[in-house]
Amino acid sequence: MSTVSYYTAEGLKKLKDELEQLKAIERPKASADIAEARDKGDLSENAEYDAAKEAQGLLELKIKKMEEVYSNARLIDESQLDVSKALVLSHVKIKNQSNGMEMSYHLVAESEADLKTGKISVTSPIGKGLLGKSVGEIAEITVPNGTLKFEVLEITRD
Template sequence: MSKVSYYTKEGLQKLRDELNQLKDVERPKASAAIAEARDKGDLSENAEYDAAKEAQGLLEMKISKMEEVLANARVIDESQLDTSKALVLSKVKIKNQVNGMEMQYTLVAESEADLKSGKISVNSPIGKGLLGKSVGDVAEIQVPNGTMKFDILEITRD
């Protein structure tokens, strides 16, 4: 049984676009590379042919995995989410109890995580620690060098 993954509409569309790119552009390129290498002669001593076949195998494996992910993908219905708790798609403002530093993160699915834009995965240590918390709660998050405590200051949705 495969694991269901939740995505925003944009995240799911990005995944579909990437799969279409692999199927419509990369797959024909791989086939052309194999045909070109095959035309160069003896296949038993043709390293270019072997490399092209291996690249095609890796591409097909990647396509297969993406199709499986898409088959188990669900779009998150934002209207059904509880806005009083930190859930997927929540924008959470937190304050480190030790140094007083404030940060804001948006909790997203693992495949949509991008720390530069403030999006962290719900499967990351901080994401797991924030899930289900409400404003005023303290999130105790296990990190490699101990436990960090964060005050939940604000929870919003875009």
């Protein structure tokens, strides 16, 4: 059973572009690699042919999985989101209650998460803990090290 995934316009475009790259460039390349290996002689002793066939099988599996993800992808309608609460696509500025450190995160779908750029998944412990919170509320978030308390300072959308 497949699950629906929610994407921003940017994330959906990235997924579609990657799928097209696999189909239009990687798939023909895999076929060419097999043909080249086949031309080298006896297939029963041709390790290059076996490797090319295995690589093609893995590529086809990846394409199939990405097609399934893409077919179940839904675009998030930002106009329908409540701007007073932390939801997916919110930029949330929080303050750690124990050390006073301030952090900003962009809450995104799991497939678009990238901690280096400040994008955290709404399915991560911090993301889950912030969902539905308003400015001024304290989010108590259980992480592997224990429980953290964050005050929501600001919620914005771009």
